Amino acid sequence: MGVLLLTGCSTIPTPGERIARAEGLVSDHGWQSIILDTEPFKVRSFVELNPERQKPLTIYIEGDGLAWKTRTEVSDDPTPTDLMWLRVALGHTSGNTAYLARPCQFMKDINTNCNPSVWTEARFSSEVVRSMNRAITELKRIYHATDIKLVGFSGGGAIAALVAANRDDVVRLITVAGTLDHRVWTDYHNVTPLHASLNPADYWRSLQRVPQFHFIGGRDVTVPKEVAESYISRFPVYARPELEVVEGFGHTCCWEKERQKLYSVVVD
Template identity: 45%
Template structure:
């Protein structure tokens, strides 16, 4: 029997080495929103923020059309590349409060976009989730179930898979690396389980077993969603790195550890715990150093 390649390690990055204003500002912004002290930016402002971030790097917005949804993608100038890295956004602004569903899931903080833009180690593109960043003209199919209980539904995953195939064809790539943040980690894992061209799966605070996750938080199960944990057999042959924050209360590290614990003993997978890191704050500041560390 092959020896297990599954690992659980700590990444030697100290979040307190970051500029104090970066961590404190992000923390206070989240805290204020949780207590209703600040207003949520409008959809237009959220979209404009993403457009400005992309434009600063010379990236452009592209709508990818599928039968079920139109998906927003931000891309660098097109050129042929053998290996393409696709960053997949998190759940975005799915809920206004614990009881009020958002009318539009466009994220206030497009973290996966920031990660993609900071990746100097690969040719990367960004792929939003259904109904994020798209105007009314392109919002057909946008029922709020697709960012609540059916956020990982078969039709969502099918649309995302079609978009990934279109991106692969456009850049004429032969291999893919899928990177997903939070709920985007679940999407990336599900896509990787059904494709034969994904050579690496990377998640950041990824929701890899939503049944375990909803049980842990004592919230309603995602009844309309596929669960990445049910596809571990298909994922066992793919190299995986799952980054989690030591102080992440949304996706605690033990959930990722349980996920890779269910992979086959020969799986090349590891969980990397980042000290002091929470679910959202500062991943984009850490990411360039994390990627450079992976190259060593």
Template identity: 45%
Template sequence: MSTDHFDLRVWQHSVSSAGTMHVYIEGDGFAWVNRYQPSMNPTPVSSIVPAMVVKDDIAAQVIYLARPCQYVSFAERACPSVYWMQERFAPEVVAAMNQAVSQLKHETKAQKVVLIGYSGGGALAVLMAAKRQDVATVVTIAGNLDHHAWTKLHGLSELHGSLNPPDFSKALQMVRQVHLIGGKDSNMPVSVYQAYRAAFPPQADITEQVIPNFDHQCCWMERWPSLLHRYLN
């Protein structure tokens, strides 16, 4: 799918027209070869998100939305590496993802949108919701909800040029949010979520669930049907 800034890879499954559209947003993918060497292509080597999409049996339309530069040919449209490194949450990234969602909503005649983001896709889900008026719920799974807190935690360079979700707390106060966190997730520990939650008043419609034996990848895919029905059905 072409947007003003990027070509985005989309997979779509429709059960019926209208109804609710679940949009799954991919994580950061293969952004780095190691701590010091960025990859040449951020397309995920392996991802749990497509398997979660397949297990979604409650939405009228289920969408997999890849991040900029993933699963696309750079020969057709240039995609600078800054968009999977420090500018992964740049304003133009958020705008392109929202442009794709709006087009898909129009095509499917969806009435409501639910944004579901994994890891770095969780940050984008929140940032996208802050710019929309049609989001029923935002769900994040091991989400990078405060990249300032995350880079500080891991001793990484700050993501200059990227928007940070807590800065949009005012626009998100009326949006229902569900944040799922792995109790054994050393990459996105509960402290990253807590830094985000501190930006909101106590009465905000925010639910968090720390699942003790889960880490950054295990066992979201296997448990997704039960989590999906618990929080979205």
């Protein structure tokens, strides 16, 4: 799977350096870091200090992070090296907002039942989805929220969809470059299937009731539009989610620079 996720870096910041950068960033924005004990994993979240009560809560779910060090070497810590999605979450100022990392990200030296399968073949496993679902429930409690909106990037889009399929309080599901049909994704790249993972496309029946909007970059070679198109094709014509292919955008470029496009859909 490394061929999909990282082309190799000469110098990778240590997990501690990545965590320090994130904590400095959230502190500058008046947010704080918390750890949610969700069983079987502890999950890191960055939250606002003084949210408004009884407001809808928008939760930005991180992508797969540093799953692989090189094309052939699995990472020993999946904490993202690029904080793009965190910066996008921090820039969302309409209503209450939180950022939710994936299991084992931003968790250096904390015993969280982590092993490389959690960020490789089992990244969307039932255990991971259950843990993320519990984390979202806890964030909803902390914020005293009534409804929630889930906004997932890349693999975080898959998590958002899988969680939404099992909840009745998700009023909006939005993904950016989401891995919404990982079987098509692995077939497209001719790599090992994610046998230990749930596949969002299989849950289309439960997801019919959830308002959705999905973005894909027209130049995205990591998660090409065929992945989202396959997911959407599972739905009956009358219930198909909206899909926008944004020409000129890649997997990470230029979602942060043009984030108002995303925000306008989130607050719609």
